Amino acid sequence: MNFESEYRIRPNQQVSLDTIETRTRGPFERKSDGKAVTEENVKVIRDLQYRMFVEREQSLLIVLQAPDAAGKDGLIRKVLGKMNPQGCRTYPFKVPNETELAHDFLWRIHHCTPSKGKVAIFNRSHYEDVLVVRVENLVPKSVWSKRFELINDFERILTANGTRVLKFYLHISPEEQLERFKERLDNPDKHWKLNAGDYESRRHWDAFHRAYEEVFQKCSTEDAPWYVVPADRKWYRNAVVSSIVAKTLRDMAPQLPPVDVDLDEIRQLYHQAHARQQESS
Amino acid sequence: MNFESEYRIRPNQQVSLDTIETRTRGPFERKSDGKAVTEENVKVIRDLQYRMFVEREQSLLIVLQAPDAAGKDGLIRKVLGKMNPQGCRTYPFKVPNETELAHDFLWRIHHCTPSKGKVAIFNRSHYEDVLVVRVENLVPKSVWSKRFELINDFERILTANGTRVLKFYLHISPEEQLERFKERLDNPDKHWKLNAGDYESRRHWDAFHRAYEEVFQKCSTEDAPWYVVPADRKWYRNAVVSSIVAKTLRDMAPQLPPVDVDLDEIRQLYHQAHARQQESS
Numbered sequence: 001m002n003f004e005s006e007y008r009i010r011p012n013q014q015v016s017l018d019t020i021e022t023r024t025r026g027p028f029e030r031k032s033d034g035k036a037v038t039e040e041n042v043k044v045i046r047d048l049q050y051r052m053f054v055e056r057e058q059s060l061l062i063v064l065q066a067p068d069a070a071g072k073d074g075l076i077r078k079v080l081g082k083m084n085p086q087g088c089r090t091y092p093f094k095v096p097n098e099t100e101l102a103h104d105f106l107w108r109i110h111h112c113t114p115s116k117g118k119v120a121i122f123n124r125s126h127y128e129d130v131l132v133v134r135v136e137n138l139v140p141k142s143v144w145s146k147r148f149e150l151i152n153d154f155e156r157i158l159t160a161n162g163t164r165v166l167k168f169y170l171h172i173s174p175e176e177q178l179e180r181f182k183e184r185l186d187n188p189d190k191h192w193k194l195n196a197g198d199y200e201s202r203r204h205w206d207a208f209h210r211a212y213e214e215v216f217q218k219c220s221t222e223d224a225p226w227y228v229v230p231a232d233r234k235w236y237r238n239a240v241v242s243s244i245v246a247k248t249l250r251d252m253a254p255q256l257p258p259v260d261v262d263l264d265e266i267r268q269l270y271h272q273a274h275a276r277q278q279e280s281s
Numbered sequence: 282m283n284f285e286s287e288y289r290i291r292p293n294q295q296v297s298l299d300t301i302e303t304r305t306r307g308p309f310e311r312k313s314d315g316k317a318v319t320e321e322n323v324k325v326i327r328d329l330q331y332r333m334f335v336e337r338e339q340s341l342l343i344v345l346q347a348p349d350a351a352g353k354d355g356l357i358r359k360v361l362g363k364m365n366p367q368g369c370r371t372y373p374f375k376v377p378n379e380t381e382l383a384h385d386f387l388w389r390i391h392h393c394t395p396s397k398g399k400v401a402i403f404n405r406s407h408y409e410d411v412l413v414v415r416v417e418n419l420v421p422k423s424v425w426s427k428r429f430e431l432i433n434d435f436e437r438i439l440t441a442n443g444t445r446v447l448k449f450y451l452h453i454s455p456e457e458q459l460e461r462f463k464e465r466l467d468n469p470d471k472h473w474k475l476n477a478g479d480y481e482s483r484r485h486w487d488a489f490h491r492a493y494e495e496v497f498q499k500c501s502t503e504d505a506p507w508y509v510v511p512a513d514r515k516w517y518r519n520a521v522v523s524s525i526v527a528k529t530l531r532d533m534a535p536q537l538p539p540v541d542v543d544l545d546e547i548r549q550l551y552h553q554a555h556a557r558q559q560e561s562s
Contacts, residue, residue: 054473073367081366084358086373086404090366123367175562178554185551191540192335199550259472269480270466273459281456 001027003243007227009220015228017209022173023232026240034239041242042082045249052117052254053087058162059114060252062245063122065131066170067208068198069180070231072123075170078234079242080121088119093128105129105147106154113158126151127167127215135207148218155224164248165224168241169212170231174205282308284524288508290501296509298490303454304513307521315520322523323363326530333398333535334368339443340395341533343526344406347451348489349479350461351512353404356451359515360523361402369400374409386410386428387435394439407432408448408496416488429499436505445529446505449522450493451512455486 003026009015028034052058062080064072076090091112100108106126114120130151134144155165181198184190201208220226227244231237284307290296309315333339343361345353357371372393381389387407395401411432415425436446462479465471482489501507508525512518
């Protein structure tokens with residue numbers, strides 16, 4: 001199964017989230033089959049990340065958006081966070097502070113985009129400015145409605161400089177979310193995550209779906225596509241996202257750069273050093 | 282064996298690097314014993330890092346210094362980088378740029394120190410300003426010789442705010458370094474790392490040792506100690522560093538914060554949501 005093609009939203013595609021399944025196991029008969037695919041993908045991703053890091057020509061930006069408890073943190077812990085931390089950073093975007101609010105909404109985001117050779121993972125992103133901001137009426141429609149085009153402009157600036165942009169929406173059902181809230185209640189180590197506001201957000205479930213659908217239609221571009229990933233099953237979510245990241249890195253085909261040193265000279269230096277070592281010991 | 286006590290440099294302690302062994306296997310008969318210790322430590326570190334992240338009261342700064350090829354990258358890849366990337370960042374410090382040079386030498390460093398709940402790993406650090414800068418005469422002695430005290434002042438500012446500072450020197454022999462240079466020559470995937478300058482640096486081996494010894498004597502404090510870690514054997518280096526990090530985190534004893542929400546209220550919200558779910562399905 002080609003997950004990349006299966007779950008990519010085409011430019012201008014009308015999406016109806018309510019009709020996209022959340023609980024599928026795709027082509028996998030057993031959970032262990034999905035886990036094996038993820039494990040293999042992680043190895044590929046690590047190898048290609050290393051090549052990209054050394055090459056220093058391209059970069060990768062991974063945007064994660066999802067309802068609460070849909071698994072952004074788990075995905076980072078189990079899959080994306082397996083990359084070498086020297087070339088990969090995660091950035092959480094919370095409520096903007098006073099300085100950030102005094103700038104345009106993309107200012108703080110731009111600061112965190114990956115430099116050449118690097119990977120950045122956004123835990124929430126500039127898309128909140130057309131999602132929660134819209135649903136909770138934090139700015140007037142006249143403001144947020146212009147942002148879809150501004151986001152496309154911004155992402156074009158990134159892709160023009162060699163950054164691949166992948167945007168994942170982790171798609172869970174309200175039933176699965178409630179189940180996960182229950183797990184938090186049952187586990188004292190997770191009580192710090194509890195928040196009455198989570199239940200309040202559930203009342204806006206449909207409004208968020210409508211807001212996401214407009215995002216997908218307007219901001220899934222050829223160069224910076226959105227993927228809607230069935231996420232009720234964590235192992236399936238991991239298999240799908242890791243497959244898409246691995247495929248993308250393969251397409252980017254980072255190459256170890258040609259050696260710009262004189263190998264013979266280095267070999268000679270090595271032999272000299274080796275000879276000195278022998279003498280002194 | 283208490284690695285933390287064994288390898289910690291005491292304040293004002295005179296260190297002679299040439300008399301400290303690099304190739305020991307410590308208490309381990311077999312390499313697999315050392316690897317098992319590291320694996321166990323990584324689990325402990327991940328768990329305590331999670332608690333520190335949630336607690337948001339303390340932070341941890343890990344400074345890595347070493348000769349070329351001594352294994353900073355490997356240590357990050359195999360041990361320190363196993364922490365959850367959402368709470369841990371690595372910072373490489375290279376030659377300072379023009380803006381950085383226009384400030385005091387600690388300005389760019391301060392920018393990268395960890396906020397509460399977080400871990401920062403420095404791949405090289407402010408110590409280069411009394412090491413390479415000294416050995417290569419980049420600034421006059423009148424300038425670098427004042428920096429030991431300034432570094433202590435700076436680190437005191439960090440520890441006063443709840444940051445634990447651990448500083449590791451990976452101690453390898455010149456023979457082992459040469460062996461690793463050879464491996465780079467033999468592996469085309471590592472040719473990008475080759476650099477005639479590496480052999481030039483070997484000529485300053487003793488000068489670097491003297492510079493490090495002054496660092497250890499003057500800048501290993503109660504609150505921000507230096508550790509000299511035998512590093513010819515990678516698995517031993519990993520076992521020692523992971524043991525010291527794990528012990529430090531245990532001492533810091535981060536606690537999940539008391540729950541500041543009304544659990545009964547959340548339970549009630551859950552049951553209401555559950556009832557609505559049942560109705561609608």
